Amino acid sequence: MELGEKYNGEVIDFNSEGLGVVKIDNQVIFVDNCVIGDTVEFEVIEKRKNYYIGEMTNIINYSKLREKYAFDTSKLGGGVPLINLKYEEQLKWKEKKIRSDLYKTLKIEYDIEPILGMTHPFRYRNNTQIPVGIKNGEKTIGYYKRKSNEIVPIEEDILQKEIGDKIIKSIKEWMNKYNVEAFDRTNNKGVLRHIGIRTNQDSLAMVILVTHTRELPYKNELVHKLVSETGSVVSIYQNINTDDKVKYGKEFIHIFGKEYLTDFIGDVKFNISPESFFQTNSYQTEKLYDIVKKYLAPKKSDVVFDLYSGIGSIALFIANDVDKVIGIEYTKSAVKDAKRNAVENNIGNAYFYQGKVEDLLPQLQKKEGKPNKIILDPPRAGADKKTLFEIIKLNPETIVYVSCDSATLARDLKILLENGFEVKKIKPVDMFPHTTEIECVVLIQKGTKKCSLEGLI
Numbered sequence: 001m002e003l004g005e006k007y008n009g010e011v012i013d014f015n016s017e018g019l020g021v022v023k024i025d026n027q028v029i030f031v032d033n034c035v036i037g038d039t040v041e042f043e044v045i046e047k048r049k050n051y052y053i054g055e056m057t058n059i060i061n062y063s064k065l066r067e068k069y070a071f072d073t074s075k076l077g078g079g080v081p082l083i084n085l086k087y088e089e090q091l092k093w094k095e096k097k098i099r100s101d102l103y104k105t106l107k108i109e110y111d112i113e114p115i116l117g118m119t120h121p122f123r124y125r126n127n128t129q130i131p132v133g134i135k136n137g138e139k140t141i142g143y144y145k146r147k148s149n150e151i152v153p154i155e156e157d158i159l160q161k162e163i164g165d166k167i168i169k170s171i172k173e174w175m176n177k178y179n180v181e182a183f184d185r186t187n188n189k190g191v192l193r194h195i196g197i198r199t200n201q202d203s204l205a206m207v208i209l210v211t212h213t214r215e216l217p218y219k220n221e222l223v224h225k226l227v228s229e230t231g232s233v234v235s236i237y238q239n240i241n242t243d244d245k246v247k248y249g250k251e252f253i254h255i256f257g258k259e260y261l262t263d264f265i266g267d268v269k270f271n272i273s274p275e276s277f278f279q280t281n282s283y284q285t286e287k288l289y290d291i292v293k294k295y296l297a298p299k300k301s302d303v304v305f306d307l308y309s310g311i312g313s314i315a316l317f318i319a320n321d322v323d324k325v326i327g328i329e330y331t332k333s334a335v336k337d338a339k340r341n342a343v344e345n346n347i348g349n350a351y352f353y354q355g356k357v358e359d360l361l362p363q364l365q366k367k368e369g370k371p372n373k374i375i376l377d378p379p380r381a382g383a384d385k386k387t388l389f390e391i392i393k394l395n396p397e398t399i400v401y402v403s404c405d406s407a408t409l410a411r412d413l414k415i416l417l418e419n420g421f422e423v424k425k426i427k428p429v430d431m432f433p434h435t436t437e438i439e440c441v442v443l444i445q446k447g448t449k450k451c452s453l454e455g456l457i
């Protein structure tokens with residue numbers, strides 16, 4: 001393989017970032033903008049330790065697995081690498097990925113329950129940040145090209161609610177009419193650098209105008225335009241941010257309407273402030289939590305620990321069905337939100353503690369009693385080893401592990417399996433269609449010789 005040379009090959013898989021995998025003479029090349037089944041021409045642009053990076057120059061044969069859209073998918077930015085693959089094929093690829101990640105580490109072929117996909121896998125994102133900048137001297141609102149600072153302008157984003165498209169259109173018109181400057185990243189000057197849009201299931205929206213400057217010119221004109229033209233903007237904030245590495249700066253200025261956007265997961269109400277974490281796909285979240293609840297099989301006598309509890313959404317979802325639930329979460333603001341959400345929902349048996357799970361777990365059992373069931377929903381990196389050994393010592397009858405990375409899930413399961421636990425059921429849920437991400441709910445219980453290893457081949 002020579003750098004700068006062009007080659008042809010068939011795409012046989014995706015890598016974990018959604019780049020097409022091509023193999024030529026046992027050499028692996030990752031190629032962008034293609035799908036499984038395409039035959040592509042590409043130029044080799046980089047050599048890494050075990051593989052090459054190729055830039056696609058031509059599609060020679062289009063895959064039968066490609067989806068046909070009425071719009072140009074290349075304008076959606078780099079966040080949805082599987083978009084050109086038919087949705088049912090995306091789901092098959094995700095199932096295969098989980099199976100293969102688990103097999104690589106555990107050498108067990110698990111019988112996975114059918115993946116729960118979306119009926120309509122579009123307009124599901126309830127929280128988007130859209131960069132504003134300059135392209136070819138023009139003010140531009142759109143998404144960054146993959147691994148680049150170039151903004152691709154958007155008219156429509158089929159992943160967010162329609163109200164989001166209307167908001168972008170109104171802001172674009174306002175910028176042009178009043179000549180409000182877009183942020184120029186080449187000389188660090190300008191006003192508007194990002195637009196944050198949060199929506200709820202009733203399509204009401206909160207808009208966060210992220211500015212480089214404290215002054216937001218023609219602010220009242222913008223508020224009037226957004227509210228009158230969209231009909232559903234109920235809250236507007238300005239956020240001052242001088243650092244592109246972070247989504248929002250520290251200072252939020254409330255400039256219109258409600259301070260919170262309200263949304264529901266099941267019957268539980270959440271007040272969402274501009275920077276609060278909230279699951280991005282509300283439709284699938286409720287289904288995900290229903291599976292968590294089903295696997296947990298809650299009883300009125302249960303004491304449940306919800307580890308990595310975020311804003312308490314799982315804890316509050318199951319609270320009415322158990323004796324008590326204890327959430328542990330590292331982020332201070334999330335714990336504050338969780339406590340407030342418990343009060344707002346009149347839930348008196350959910351308690352939240354701030355700190356690292358690995359530090360708090362040994363102390364909390366003394367204070368709150370031993371849990372008989374544990375929910376574990378760690379970030380992509382998985383659970384800390386210390387946490388897993390504390391869980392093993394607690395010897396709960398049931399663990400429900402919610403994972404967003406099947407590779408770290410497999411690593412953690414290995415420790416639990418080596419210590420007498422067994423995997424009973426695995427259910428994948430597609431929370432992020434068109435991306436390579438996949439959520440998994442796993443029911444884990446103490447193994448006994450009598451156990452029928454339900455869920456295993």
Ligand SMILES: C[S@@+](CC[C@H](N)C(=O)[O-])C[C@H]1O[C@@H](n2cnc3c(N)ncnc32)[C@H](O)[C@@H]1O
Nearest residue numbers: 308309310313329330331355356357377378379
């Ligand atoms: C995948 S989120 C789960 C949130 C929540 N269960 C939900 O469904 O919305 C993982 C959470 O773990 C928190 N976290 C990360 N490392 C932690 C640690 N060592 N101890 C406690 N919380 C941690 C993060 O702040 C984040 O809120």
